[in-house]
Amino acid sequence: MPATAEAIVVGGSAGALEALSTLLADLPDDFTVPIVIVLHLPRHKPSVLPEVVAAKAGRPVREPLDKEPVSGSMIYVAPADYHLLIDQGVVFAFSVDEPVNFSLPSIDVLFESAADVFGARLIGVLLSGANADGASGLKAIEDAGGLAIVQAPEDASIPVMPNAAIALCKHARVLPAAGIRAYLLRSAGCGEATERKENHDR
Amino acid sequence: MHDDTFDTELKLILEAIYLRFHYDFRHYSPASLKRRLSQAMQRFGCRSLSGLQERILHEPGVFPELLSFLTIIVSEMFRDPAFYLALREKVVPFLQTYPSLKIWVAGCSTGEEVYSLAILLKEEELLDRSLIYATDINPEALRKAKAGIYDLDRIAGFSEAYQAAGGRTSLSDYYTAAYGSAVFDKALRKNILFSDHSLATDNVFAEVQLVTCRNVLIYFDRALQDRAIGLFRDSLSRKGFLALGAKETLRFSDHAAEFSEFAGAERIYQKE
Ligand SMILES: C[S@@+](CC[C@H](N)C(=O)[O-])C[C@H]1O[C@@H](n2cnc3c(N)ncnc32)[C@H](O)[C@@H]1O
Numbered sequence: 001m002p003a004t005a006e007a008i009v010v011g012g013s014a015g016a017l018e019a020l021s022t023l024l025a026d027l028p029d030d031f032t033v034p035i036v037i038v039l040h041l042p043r044h045k046p047s048v049l050p051e052v053v054a055a056k057a058g059r060p061v062r063e064p065l066d067k068e069p070v071s072g073s074m075i076y077v078a079p080a081d082y083h084l085l086i087d088q089g090v091v092f093a094f095s096v097d098e099p100v101n102f103s104l105p106s107i108d109v110l111f112e113s114a115a116d117v118f119g120a121r122l123i124g125v126l127l128s129g130a131n132a133d134g135a136s137g138l139k140a141i142e143d144a145g146g147l148a149i150v151q152a153p154e155d156a157s158i159p160v161m162p163n164a165a166i167a168l169c170k171h172a173r174v175l176p177a178a179g180i181r182a183y184l185l186r187s188a189g190c191g192e193a194t195e196r197k198e199n200h201d202r
Numbered sequence: 203m204h205d206d207t208f209d210t211e212l213k214l215i216l217e218a219i220y221l222r223f224h225y226d227f228r229h230y231s232p233a234s235l236k237r238r239l240s241q242a243m244q245r246f247g248c249r250s251l252s253g254l255q256e257r258i259l260h261e262p263g264v265f266p267e268l269l270s271f272l273t274i275i276v277s278e279m280f281r282d283p284a285f286y287l288a289l290r291e292k293v294v295p296f297l298q299t300y301p302s303l304k305i306w307v308a309g310c311s312t313g314e315e316v317y318s319l320a321i322l323l324k325e326e327e328l329l330d331r332s333l334i335y336a337t338d339i340n341p342e343a344l345r346k347a348k349a350g351i352y353d354l355d356r357i358a359g360f361s362e363a364y365q366a367a368g369g370r371t372s373l374s375d376y377y378t379a380a381y382g383s384a385v386f387d388k389a390l391r392k393n394i395l396f397s398d399h400s401l402a403t404d405n406v407f408a409e410v411q412l413v414t415c416r417n418v419l420i421y422f423d424r425a426l427q428d429r430a431i432g433l434f435r436d437s438l439s440r441k442g443f444l445a446l447g448a449k450e451t452l453r454f455s456d457h458a459a460e461f462s463e464f465a466g467a468e469r470i471y472q473k474e
Contacts, residue, residue: 044363065449065450065451065453066419066449066450066451066454067424067427067451067454068453068454079448079449081448085231085233085234086233087233087234088232088233089424091454093231093233094420094449095234095237095274095420095421096274096276096417096420097274097276109237112237113233113236113237116233116236
């Protein structure tokens with residue numbers, strides 16, 4: 001596991017919103033690692049994802065702009081019709097070009113660029129989906145020393161995407177959505193804090 | 203993932219391209235460059251960037267093809283209809299006050315954006331008194347832009363966008379269909395000057411009232427973006443307009459204070 005993750009990148013397609021809801025439900029305030037999400041979207045339509053995700057996570061969610069710095073405690077979602085990349089600096093970058101794996105935005109494109117910038121200080125999470133986008137991106141994260149996490153196929157509404165990633169990534173942790181959430185909180189140093197808070201509330 | 207050797211080779215190949223072909227990609231966004239060059243390596247069957255470098259230097263014909271990997275010439279007519287609507291409803295009233303107009307479409311690619319603009323200007327009765335400079339660095343893209351011929355199977359999408367952009371008639375009034383292609387009306391480009399111009403290496407060439415540079419700056423690093431935006435500032439007359447792509451903003455630019463937001467959501471700025 002990377003000692004200190006500086007970012008978490010998340011990809012998914014059909015059925016991923018459900019998993020995301022579990023993953024991001026009411027994140028504790030001391031969870032400050034930025035999260036960047038690519039979900040496959042219909043073309044030429046403004047995305048409603050920011051509102052949907054913000055409602056689940058209870059923190060601001062935005063579609064980044066070109067050259068915007070990647071900042072802590074933020075959740076970013078990729079807009080429609082562009083590939084979203086992470087560039088040196090650490091800032092967001094965009095490209096309008098051909099779809100990759102029939103997808104624009106493509107998970108592979110985000111994951112590969114993030115692996116290049118963050119190296120071992122990155123966690124990649126791949127969720128439910130009906131195609132193989134994201135698998136080779138997750139492999140790139142693993143190759144750069146980062147951590148690959150895949151939603152367990154039996155936990156995913158559509159296991160094609162998780163299965164493709166598991167076949168390619170030798171060291172991937174395979175966990176149900178709730179397990180991924182627990183893992184992310186622990187790796188961000190929030191595990192104890194949340195438990196304490198829950199006990200206290202009781 | 204790219205290792206340090208790849209990063210070294212990246213610097214070298216960009217330098218080689220600059221010295222040999224005078225195209226300056228040294229200040230393009232590294233993330234995009236790496237991605238496109240990795241694709242090019244696959245296409246040319248090269249195991250390393252050095253291998254690719256050797257081929258572009260020694261085999262004629264390789265560089266022109268590589269150029270299509272480095273310059274991403276994807277375009278659409280009336281991309282982001284809301285932008286064209288804002289142009290029509292908010293910017294045109296200003297443009298109508300000028301007796302003659304000059305407009306610069308920087309990074310015009312294969313021309314879809316220029317024809318969209320020409321149609322809009324025609325419908326607003328501005329085309330006859332406008333001169334549009336349409337510039338790009340990709341000669342193949344410029345050639346297609348001059349021809350104004352697009353695949354017929356793209357037209358349905360273009361028509362939909364044209365309507366959403368406030369089009370006054372039907373897009374079919376502006377082209378004739380022939381052999382699977384839509385050939386756009388020559389009269390539209392009567393006042394369009396297509397030419398080779400690089401935002402990385404060339405300078406200002408005219409005073410204009412409107413610059414549109416959409417989805418070009420995303421491929422540049424911040425320093426090169428500032429160079430390009432500086433050219434636009436110097437080229438624009440006072441209170442002239444600058445239109446960027448949907449994900450592009452002046453917020454992170456050194457020139458931010460020299461412009462004000464005119465139609466924020468549509469990324470239209472006005473020079474102070
Ligand atoms: C994705 S296209 C944008 C086309 C169009 N403006 C649109 O939004 O539909 C980017 C274009 O920028 C051009 N370009 C790249 N570098 C450039 C430079 N230094 N100067 C001028 N144009 C450049 C490319 O050749 C390409 O045609």
